[in-house]
Amino acid sequence: MSTAEATLATTLPGEHVRIAVNKDTEPFWQAAKEGRLVAPQCADCGTFRLPPTPFCPNCQSRGVNWIELSGEATVYSFAVVHGIPGIPELTLVPAVVDLPDAPGARLVSNVVDVRPADVTIGMALRADFSPIADGWMLPVFRPADVRKG
Structure with missing residues (x-):
């Protein structure tokens, strides 16, 4: 097995990740800081939306409820970055993940603690959180059958 095949995917070192927070995104980032994954749902029509936006793309309502999610996800699409x-030496697997508790919402994140060759479309994932700059936490995803070491 080559070194590249044995290398596990990770995320960018936390000090290199900075986020912009505004009134529409702050509930997402505050929840992540607490180790919770949430998604905005339109208070009028029920449409989920990620990334968070000031109004619903379906009905244009400004009403929003923040729904706590289970953290379960599946790989919709991914790439491998060497x-x-x-x-x-960094190996990344950026992915678009489907969130089954928020139908229609997808999140762009990283799949970590897995050999890139083992990532597949439809793979079951579980949310975890990685520290980043300024005391925030970044949602990342691990294969559902991998426990944090």
């Missing part, structure tokens, strides 16, 4: 400028 190295980035300044960190050539």
Whole structure:
């Protein structure tokens, strides 16, 4: 097995990740800081939306309820990135994940603690949180059968 095949996917080092928070996104980031995954749901028509927006893309309502999710997800799409400028040894698996408790909502994140060759469309995932800059936490996803070490 080559070194690349044995390397587990990770996420960017936390000090390199900065987020922008505004009134529409702050509930998402505050929940992540507490180790919870949430999604905005239109208070009028029930449409889920990620990323958070000031109004519902379906009915244009500004009413929103923040729904706590189970953290379960599945891989909808993914890529494998071997190295980035300044960190050539980094292996990333950025992915678009489906959130079954928020139908229609998808989140872009990273799949971690898995060999990139083992990631598949439809793979069951579980949310976890990784520390990033300024005391925030970034939602990441692990294969559902992998426990945090």
